[in-house]
Amino acid sequence: MIDPPFFTVSTPEGFYELQLAAHSKDPNAMKAFVAGHLEFAPFAEWAKTAPWTASYAEETYNSLNSFIFVSASGAEHAVRWSLLPQAQVVPITQEDLAMLGPNHLAQEIAERVAKAPQRWTMVVTVADPGDPTADPSTAWPPGRRALEVGALVVQRIEGERNGPCREINFDPTIVPNGVHVSDDPFPAARSAAYARSYDLRTSELKYYPYHSEAAGGGER
Numbered sequence: 001m002i003d004p005p006f007f008t009v010s011t012p013e014g015f016y017e018l019q020l021a022a023h024s025k026d027p028n029a030m031k032a033f034v035a036g037h038l039e040f041a042p043f044a045e046w047a048k049t050a051p052w053t054a055s056y057a058e059e060t061y062n063s064l065n066s067f068i069f070v071s072a073s074g075a076e077h078a079v080r081w082s083l084l085p086q087a088q089v090v091p092i093t094q095e096d097l098a099m100l101g102p103n104h105l106a107q108e109i110a111e112r113v114a115k116a117p118q119r120w121t122m123v124v125t126v127a128d129p130g131d132p133t134a135d136p137s138t139a140w141p142p143g144r145r146a147l148e149v150g151a152l153v154v155q156r157i158e159g160e161r162n163g164p165c166r167e168i169n170f171d172p173t174i175v176p177n178g179v180h181v182s183d184d185p186f187p188a189a190r191s192a193a194y195a196r197s198y199d200l201r202t203s204e205l206k207y208y209p210y211h212s213e214a215a216g217g218g219e220r
C-alpha cells in the first residue's frame with residue numbers, strides 16, 4: 001500500500017517506461033513520457049499539491065490494485081482497500097518537511113511507536129458494476145460502498161538491518177483464502193519484480209551482521 005490516491009500509470013508497461021524516462025540522460029525524456037501517458041497528469045498534480053504530514057502515522061495508505069473478495073456463499077466482489085490514520089493529521093508544507101531532514105520519517109515513527117501503539121482503520125471499498133478494476137491510475141467515483149473491517153495496530157518497529165523483514169517477500173499475489181487477484185495486471189508484474197528484489201536482498205548477507213550466517217548466526 002502506498003499513500004497516493006491513484007497510481008502513476010495505467011499499465012505495467014507504462015511503469016517500465018516511467019523508470020526508463022526517469023533515469024534517462026535525455027533532458028526531454030520525461031516530457032515525452034508525460035505526453036504519451038495522459039494518466040500521469042493527475043498523479044503529478046497530486047504529488048505537487050497533496051497535503052503532506054511529518055509522520056507515517058498520519059498518512060493514508062491505499063492498495064490501489066483491485067482484488068476479489070469471495071463471500072461465504074461464493075459471491076465475488078471487486079474491492080480496493082485503504083488504511084486511514086487514527087492519529088491526528090497535522091498538515092505540513094513540502095518545504096518544511098524537507099527541512100526536517102532525510103531520515104525524519106523513519107526516526108519519527110520509531111519514536112512514536114515506542115511511546116504508544118499507532119493505529120489505522122482498514123476500509124474496504126466495493127466496486128460498482130463497470131468500475132475499472134484493471135487500472136490503478138483511475139480512482140473509483142465517490143459514493144461507493146465502504147466498510148470498516150478492522151484496524152492495523154503497529155506495536156513495534158524493527159530496523160531493516162537487524163530485523164526479520166529481509167526474509168519476507170512482500171508479494172501482492174500471496175493472499176489469504178477468500179481473496180484472489182482481479183484482472184488488474186499490476187499484482188502479477190509486481191510479483192515478478194519483488195521476487196527479483198527479494199533474491200538480491202537475501203544475497204546481501206554482509207549488510208545484515210546481526211541476522212546472517214556471515215556473522216556467525218542468528219543474533220536477532
Ligand code: HEM
Pocket residue numbers: 001002007012015062063064065136168169170186189190193194197198201
Ligand atoms: C499499486 C501499485 C504499487 C504499490 C501499492 C506498491 C507498494 C509497495 C510497497 C509497500 C513496497 C515495500 C516498501 C518497503 O519495504 O518499504 C514496495 C516495494 C517494491 N515495489 Fe512496489 N508498489 C506498487 C507498484 C510497483 C510496481 C508496478 C513495481 C514494478 C513492476 C514495483 C516494484 C517494487 C519493488 C522491486 C519493491 C522492492 C521489493 C522488495 O525488495 O521487497 N512496485 N512496493
